[in-house]
Amino acid sequence: xGDEYKAINQVLVKLVNEIWKLExxxxxxxxxxxxxxxxxxxxxxxxxxxxxNMSSIAKKLDVTVGTLTIAINNLVNKGYAERRRSEKxxxxxxxxxxxxxxxxxxxxxxxxxxxxxxxxxxxxxxxxPVLMKMLDGVxxxxxxxxx
Numbered sequence: 001x002g003d004e005y006k007a008i009n010q011v012l013v014k015l016v017n018e019i020w021k022l023e024x025x026x027x028x029x030x031x032x033x034x035x036x037x038x039x040x041x042x043x044x045x046x047x048x049x050x051x052x053n054m055s056s057i058a059k060k061l062d063v064t065v066g067t068l069t070i071a072i073n074n075l076v077n078k079g080y081a082e083r084r085r086s087e088k089x090x091x092x093x094x095x096x097x098x099x100x101x102x103x104x105x106x107x108x109x110x111x112x113x114x115x116x117x118x119x120x121x122x123x124x125x126x127x128x129p130v131l132m133k134m135l136d137g138v139x140x141x142x143x144x145x146x147x
């Protein structure tokens with residue numbers, strides 16, 4: 001393995017670990033200390049609006065509906081989300097965020113905005129396409145990686 005390979009590997013591993021750690025520290029504040037980083041990502045997947053069905057949320061998170069049910073039960077019990085029947089089709093159950101869930105969503109969104117702004121401040125017009133190409137390559141790897 002060449003020096004470039006080792007350097008890229010070291011940076012990527014450190015970056016992933018740091019993002020996960022720092023996101024947990026930045027997002028799980030006193031106000032939201034009763035939820036986890038994973039809960040926050042479920043909140044993000046539920047999103048804003050009148051509600052989404054379980055299968056669309058599960059698909060967005062790439063988890064089974066059974067796994068999502070456990071996470072949603074947790075968020076409902078903590079007051080971040082609620083379930084309700086669709087007005088159009090009473091058989092369909094929609095999940096939506098409560099006011100507390102929306103506050104958590106906005107908090108998470110603000111963290112991501114700050115992170116992106118900090119990165120973009122350091123780039124000039126010629127560097128942004130290179131960063132995008134690199135991020136696309138990393139994304140393609142993770143999408144295609146056999147679990």
